[in-house]
Amino acid sequence: MSGDDRQLSVRDTEMAAEQRHVDVVYRRLAELRDAAAGAQRAGYGHREATVPGAQFERDVFVYNAAKRIADIDAQHEGLVFGRLDLRDSGDADRVDADERPPAAAPKDVAEGEVKVRHIGRLGLRDSDYRPLLIDWRAPAAAPFYQATAADPQGVIRRRVIRCSGQRVTDVTDDLLDPTESGYAVVGDGALMAALTRRRTGRMRDIVATIQAEQDAAIRAPARGATVITGGPGTGKTVVALHRAAYLLYSDRRRFEGAGILIVGPSDVFMRYIERVLPSLGEDTAALYSLGDLYPGVTTDRRDSPSVAAIKGGLRMRKVLSRAARLAPAGVPTELSIVYKGEVLRLAREELAALRTQVHAKGMKPNTAKLEAGRALLVGLWRKAKPIVPDLVPAEFSRELGGRNEFLAFLDRWWPMQSPVDVLPTLADRRRLAEAAQGAFHRGELAELAESFGKEFTVSDVPLLDELDQLLGREPKQPTRQVKEHQGVQELTTIQDRMFTRAPRAHRGADYSEYAHVIVDEAQDLSPMQWRMLGRRGQIAGWTVVGDAAQSSWPDPAESAAAQRAALGRGPQHRFHLSTNYRNSAEIFDYAAEVVREAVPDADIPDAVRRTGVAPRLLKVPADTLLTETAAQAGRALSEVEGVVGVIADPDRHSELAERLPQDDRVILVGPLESKGLEYDAVVVCDFPGLVERFTIRVGYVVLTRATQLLIQVDPDVR
Numbered sequence: 001m002s003g004d005d006r007q008l009s010v011r012d013t014e015m016a017a018e019q020r021h022v023d024v025v026y027r028r029l030a031e032l033r034d035a036a037a038g039a040q041r042a043g044y045g046h047r048e049a050t051v052p053g054a055q056f057e058r059d060v061f062v063y064n065a066a067k068r069i070a071d072i073d074a075q076h077e078g079l080v081f082g083r084l085d086l087r088d089s090g091d092a093d094r095v096d097a098d099e100r101p102p103a104a105a106p107k108d109v110a111e112g113e114v115k116v117r118h119i120g121r122l123g124l125r126d127s128d129y130r131p132l133l134i135d136w137r138a139p140a141a142a143p144f145y146q147a148t149a150a151d152p153q154g155v156i157r158r159r160v161i162r163c164s165g166q167r168v169t170d171v172t173d174d175l176l177d178p179t180e181s182g183y184a185v186v187g188d189g190a191l192m193a194a195l196t197r198r199r200t201g202r203m204r205d206i207v208a209t210i211q212a213e214q215d216a217a218i219r220a221p222a223r224g225a226t227v228i229t230g231g232p233g234t235g236k237t238v239v240a241l242h243r244a245a246y247l248l249y250s251d252r253r254r255f256e257g258a259g260i261l262i263v264g265p266s267d268v269f270m271r272y273i274e275r276v277l278p279s280l281g282e283d284t285a286a287l288y289s290l291g292d293l294y295p296g297v298t299t300d301r302r303d304s305p306s307v308a309a310i311k312g313g314l315r316m317r318k319v320l321s322r323a324a325r326l327a328p329a330g331v332p333t334e335l336s337i338v339y340k341g342e343v344l345r346l347a348r349e350e351l352a353a354l355r356t357q358v359h360a361k362g363m364k365p366n367t368a369k370l371e372a373g374r375a376l377l378v379g380l381w382r383k384a385k386p387i388v389p390d391l392v393p394a395e396f397s398r399e400l401g402g403r404n405e406f407l408a409f410l411d412r413w414w415p416m417q418s419p420v421d422v423l424p425t426l427a428d429r430r431r432l433a434e435a436a437q438g439a440f441h442r443g444e445l446a447e448l449a450e451s452f453g454k455e456f457t458v459s460d461v462p463l464l465d466e467l468d469q470l471l472g473r474e475p476k477q478p479t480r481q482v483k484e485h486q487g488v489q490e491l492t493t494i495q496d497r498m499f500t501r502a503p504r505a506h507r508g509a510d511y512s513e514y515a516h517v518i519v520d521e522a523q524d525l526s527p528m529q530w531r532m533l534g535r536r537g538q539i540a541g542w543t544v545v546g547d548a549a550q551s552s553w554p555d556p557a558e559s560a561a562a563q564r565a566a567l568g569r570g571p572q573h574r575f576h577l578s579t580n581y582r583n584s585a586e587i588f589d590y591a592a593e594v595v596r597e598a599v600p601d602a603d604i605p606d607a608v609r610r611t612g613v614a615p616r617l618l619k620v621p622a623d624t625l626l627t628e629t630a631a632q633a634g635r636a637l638s639e640v641e642g643v644v645g646v647i648a649d650p651d652r653h654s655e656l657a658e659r660l661p662q663d664d665r666v667i668l669v670g671p672l673e674s675k676g677l678e679y680d681a682v683v684v685c686d687f688p689g690l691v692e693r694f695t696i697r698v699g700y701v702v703l704t705r706a707t708q709l710l711i712q713v714d715p716d717v718r
């Protein structure tokens, strides 16, 4: 038998052994499915029906989570993905296979002196409560990610098991203790295999190959703020998502009850990441893009960089505060009312003075209507006093204040204002100037006013949110919805978990009591956006991920201060990720060289994967730029199996789209939109033009989106 044949048969034997275990896991799941169906048939609509035992309840929960995982993707990679062979240290360590270990959990499954733990997307026990599968988030699974040859943590061999559904397709081993003989070691590089897989346009989970530095960030304490930095492709996004799953596991009641908010830059980005948590069995986190965070408004429209910079800056606070107190557009400017045969009249200036007096009391306009009514009555009283004999104050107020014509006037003079009505009124340059009171120079005023006349943009969303605060809300009776939300925290029974889900539906986009807020691409948030998030996470812990070198925000200091204010004073845990897992080394070296010149202190990670394919840089006659870009996209399609991203200035999109190959694998995006995304191949259209319009940092984002092939098509401008 040749060496290769021998290796092949060892591999087959090992795969067959793992298949046996995987079969046991799925048989157990089938039992749980029957139990869950039985529970449903028995109708846990009656709480008083036999109260199920904790184990049974947990099993049904596990079954449901498993079903969710399987449902999200027919070609799912399966529940089991890892195995640890550990030296038996003799301590009676407990294994938490799941979130609710029984009072006396048994030890690991033992094979002689060695313990074997199988690691999976969730924890599972057999009917005798022995662990079949350890949840990857349990402390007992931590060595799977943290053990190294230098610090093996009792691990002799770590095995990554690849499955397609219920079938084992491969195993890959790492022998951490070379002094141990007799261990079959097969395969090489589970991580490399994962990194070179074709991209589908959807982010995948990385549970099987989380690296030690990433694991530390994922398992960081929930309290305070966890700040994760690292260059492009270091896994910041994927780590943040696994951290959400970890937090839900670590304290399900708290994090499912009050909720986890995950915020990313755009709708495209949210769609790119939305499957990761469900593939980990978790679907309760609320995913919102920055353009979605104000109730009733959904936008991906962007202002020009200069307008976005004005709208995002803290100067807007005062401007909005004054705008909230301007007389609403179209209010009546005179009040005339007859009392005891005398006409009482309040003229424009008098009404304006009364409005100022009401605002001087410091109440939010929408809560001050009563006060406004009182002020009007006082104004009318002053008019009546010299001309109406025998005035009695109480009678005057009751009689005039109760009249329909007075109340109708009050409604028009002091209407309830909604931010979505107030913000567009600033398209009127005079109004805007009045609110700005010199905060902007003329050019800025003109640009701003013009933008407020159009549909809402992503930069308008925090302004609407700020206005909502400034205007206040009409006091309301507590609604049924609020009651339902409070009920969420009590969800503990099987019935609740099986049949009552989707707490996001209970929480509007302005819900403010999240237990944890995760912010991705944090380097781009404007101060006004930080203020908006701060309001969502007033009592939250935070996970903030970003890379300063990729920032498109012009005033990092102002933004950093706003971030500090949003995060509050809790403890900070900082993590730095140092390996780029996305780009081939050839692509990243090129991108790093470009950015280093302009941003000498950029945080440059190490890219470890060489493909032998250098980036292709083409210069073409300017009038063939779009045709050539399209032709290169066509070539890229034949060179990679997965998706091809074409990144171009949005102003060129419609012309370019006509020329691009009609293929689902080709995706046309703007440079800002490409943030956080990745493609097998990227064709960049006019890189110098993009840098000129959007800055070199945005250019750096663009150059670091490709996993295998980067083609840059520039106009030749000699």
Ligand SMILES: Nc1ncnc2c1ncn2[C@@H]1O[C@H](COP(=O)(O)OP(=O)(O)OP(=O)(O)O)[C@@H](O)[C@H]1O
Pocket (backbone or CB within 6 Å): 191, 194, 195, 203, 204, 205, 206, 209, 210, 211, 214, 230, 231, 232, 233, 234, 235, 236, 237, 238, 239, 547, 550, 581, 582, 675, 676, 677, 678, 704
């Ligand atoms: N441990 C890992 N195992 C397998 N793949 C990984 C691992 N870590 C990261 N990746 C992959 O590397 C790619 C980049 O990850 P991610 O998008 O999270 O990086 P990022 O730091 O957020 O990048 P950027 O700042 O450029 O947006 C993704 O495809 C991710 O799945």
